[in-house]
Amino acid sequence: MSTNNHLDYLDELEAEAIYILREVAGQFEKPALLFSGGKDSITLVRLAEKAFRPGKFPFPLVHIDTGHNFIETIDYRDRMIERLGEKLIIGHVQDSINEGKVVEQKGKNASRNALQTVTLLDTIAKHQFDACIGGARRDEEKARAKERIFSVRDEFGQWDPKRQRPELWNLYNGKIHKGENVRVFPISNWTELDVWNYIRREKIELPSIYFAHERDCITRNGQLMAASPFLNMDEEDVVERRNVRFRTVGDMTCTAAVESYAYQIDDIINEISESKISERGARMDDKVSEAAMEDRKKGGYF
Amino acid sequence: MDILKFITAGSVDDGKSTLIGRLLYDSEAILADQLEALHASNRKNDDGTIDLAILTDGLKAEREQGITIDVAYKYFNTDKRKFIIADAPGHIQYTRNMVTGASNAGLAIILIDARKGVIEQTIRHSFLVSLLGIPQVVVCINKMDMLDYNEEAYNQIVNNYKALAEKVELNNVKFIPVSALKGDNIVHSSINMPWYKGESLLDYLENVDIKVDNSAAHARLPVQWVIRPQTDELHDYRGYAGRVASGSFRVNDPVTVLPSGFTSSIAKIEQLDADPVEASTGMSVTIHLADDIDISRGDLLVNSAEQPQVAQLIEADLCWMDTRPLDSTHTYLVQHNSKVTRCRISEVLYKVNINTLEKQYDEEFKLNDIGRIVIKTADALAFDPYQKNKANGGAIIIDSRTNVTVGALMLRSAVD
Known part of the structure; x- marks a missing residue:
């Protein structure tokens, strides 16, 4: 029976993302999938299974490890790699620090988040990756809203918003010069809610920190941060036991928690549907300035 | 629930960003922290209300210049549909950006300033919408508040536009009188224009039929x-x-x-x-x-029942997208679906002045130029005429020296 209906929106987003992943496989010599342990890159992994099984992934997974991860994320990552039977490459920010390429930030709000860029670029150079697949979405913030699905970076990893290639229909131009690479964003057109609905539909397991749990927290700049050895704390910081969950999974020093009693995925979807704060509102590093993301992207950030 | 991708054609002066902002704001698609930033901004309308255009401003450079340079994508949904807006700039120097945004759109909103009526840029935008084969068009006649919501003025513009639509071969055109600034007929039906019996823009977007050919x-x-x-x-x-x-x-x-x-x-x-x-x-x-x-x-x-054309010499419409003009002696690459092969533009048949729709024969193909050419490819392309099947009729030209996408092709027919 031939129908004239459009695909359901999740089916359409999924099909588009699979298409993009296969374009990466077809167009590049040495692609990689940047895996953060967050829900967006976990979604990418599921999409890669849909794109390439029963074959192997035509790329390794790459994790840029700040060393300040939530332990739950690392556990999850290692179990996932075991299940997939795919290759994982880890770039350690600690190595970049030891090699003197970056200097650890000082002070109360010190974070390794910004240092990741150097480790990422080094990892790309070392393995000569020509394409890096990432889980960024255009709805996350204004600079991303204009970024291409195939986003060319120069040999310094820089994104030049004014020199972006026109991207027409579903024709992605992955041609690059030696030393350049392309960041590819298969879920560009997904919103946060789309990702959650997809995770629910596909019954994808997530790291436990996405769900409500009790945790020692402190309040910094009006945001709840997980108390950890990585956070520079002083006597002004009051540690409190709170019921929280995390909406993004990043470095422990810059990922804020939200007070939550959402223990199940349905609760989370309800919470987001009625949410009063956007996802990136819960990231301290984006709050610094309105144009923070644009500046960091120009510098080679994911 | 399905997805509707649409493009908004118009310029800052027509209130395009305000219209998108209004759609997002009135359909409650804006989250609290973004709303907070909006209220905190210094930019206000003359009457002190919030400037909704801020919601679609993207890059720093653009904010500084106060114009939309690149295509920005915005997402919102209602209970009925998920919407993806390609917000493209309307000025002639950004024709390539509009072509880019239009390439994936299932619907186009063409914005007309009611005080100005059908003007040069309306012709240009309508021509591009037709060239890119966008199946549905809705013409929003904006700033009705500045004309005291006058029905006659609206009807006059509608009639003028219908003549244009015929000329550029646009079908399925829908007209809506709106005020993006005041919110008339964007999400909520206007109480200021009781003479307009049709649906609001959002109602229309939610219910418009998106046809798919699954034969x-x-x-x-x-x-x-x-x-x-x-x-x-x-x-x-x-x-x-x-x-x-x-x-x-x-x-x-x-x-x-x-x-x-x-x-x-x-x-x-x-x-x-x-x-x-x-x-x-x-x-x-x-x-x-x-x-x-x-x-x-x-x-x-x-x-096997109905096959595309297979050819190496193909007549096509071309939009040039690079600052370096087309060089008919240079070998470019053409990408059509998953196929990439070398090509040359063997003949320029004519260019179109997209403001007047007149054909031109003498000039070189420069940035933002549109016209009809003949392309010769090293390997044959298996294509359908773009106006019949967009999905198998579009192609891009890549300059092998820079690797940049320099042209968009709408393939038409094999040349004997």
Whole structure:
């Protein structure tokens, strides 16, 4: 029976993302999938299974490890790699620090988040990756809203918003010069809610920190941060036991928690549907300035 | 729930950003922290209300210049539909950006300032919408508040536009009188224009029919990747991975591989968790054929019943997108679906002055120029005329010196 209906929106987003992943496989010599342990890159992994099984992934997974991860994320990552039977490459920010390429930030709000860029670029150079697949979405913030699905970076990893290639229909131009690479964003057109609905539909397991749990927290700049050895704390910081969950999974020093009693995925979807704060509102590093993301992207950030 | 992608054509002066801002604001698609930033901004309208245009401003450079340079994508949804807005700039120097945004749109909103009526840029935008084959068009006649919501003025513009629509061959045009600034007929029906009996813009967007051609005859699937696990248990496994560009494939359908012309039939359609009997437009699948034939990335699987044209000399419409003009002596690359081959523009038939629609014959092809050309390709392309089947009729030109996408092609017909 031939129908004239459009695909359901999740089916359409999924099909588009699979298409993009296969374009990466077809167009590049040495692609990689940047895996953060967050829900967006976990979604990418599921999409890669849909794109390439029963074959192997035509790329390794790459994790840029700040060393300040939530332990739950690392556990999850290692179990996932075991299940997939795919290759994982880890770039350690600690190595970049030891090699003197970056200097650890000082002070109360010190974070390794910004240092990741150097480790990422080094990892790309070392393995000569020509394409890096990432889980960024255009709805996350204004600079991303204009970024291409195939986003060319120069040999310094820089994104030049004014020199972006026109991207027409579903024709992605992955041609690059030696030393350049392309960041590819298969879920560009997904919103946060789309990702959650997809995770629910596909019954994808997530790291436990996405769900409500009790945790020692402190309040910094009006945001709840997980108390950890990585956070520079002083006597002004009051540690409190709170019921929280995390909406993004990043470095422990810059990922804020939200007070939550959402223990199940349905609760989370309800919470987001009625949410009063956007996802990136819960990231301290984006709050610094309105144009923070644009500046960091120009510098080679994911 | 399905997805509607639409483009907004108009310029800052027409209130385009305000219109999008109003759609997002009144449909409650804005989150609290973004709302907070909006209220905190210094930019206000003359009457002190919030400037909703801020919601669509993107890059720093653009904020400084107060114009939209690049295509920005915005997302919102209602209970009925998920919407993706391609917000493209309207000035003539950004024609390529509008062409880019229009290439994926299922609907176009053309914005007209009621005080100005149908002007040069309206002609340009309408021509581009037609050229890019956007199936649905809604003309929003904006700033009705500045004309005291006058019905006659509105009707006058509608009549003028209908004449233009005929000239540029636009069908399915819908008209709505609006004030993006005041919110009339954007999300809520206007109380200021009781003479307008139609639906608001959002009502229209939510209910407009998006037609998909799922006929077997138009089935096209560009092969992106060949899955060959080559393990002991999957020794002979050979699956052709791709996304159905148009039409629909079913198990046992006769298929032809282009450009080689080999024929076979569909043995199996695979997805990770299921083996559907049908792969319809837009689905990403893996196809298995009954016969063992040599197929690789760049090949096109089609239903044998109605085949595309296969040619090396093709007449096409071209939009030039690079600051360096077209060089007819240079060998470029053309990318059509998953196929990339070398090409040359062998003849420029004419250019179109997109403000007046007059043909021009004497000048070189520069940035933002549009016209008709003949392209010669090293390998044959298997294509359908763009106006008949967008999904298999669009192609891009890449300059092998810079690797930049320099042209958009709407393929028309093989040249004998």
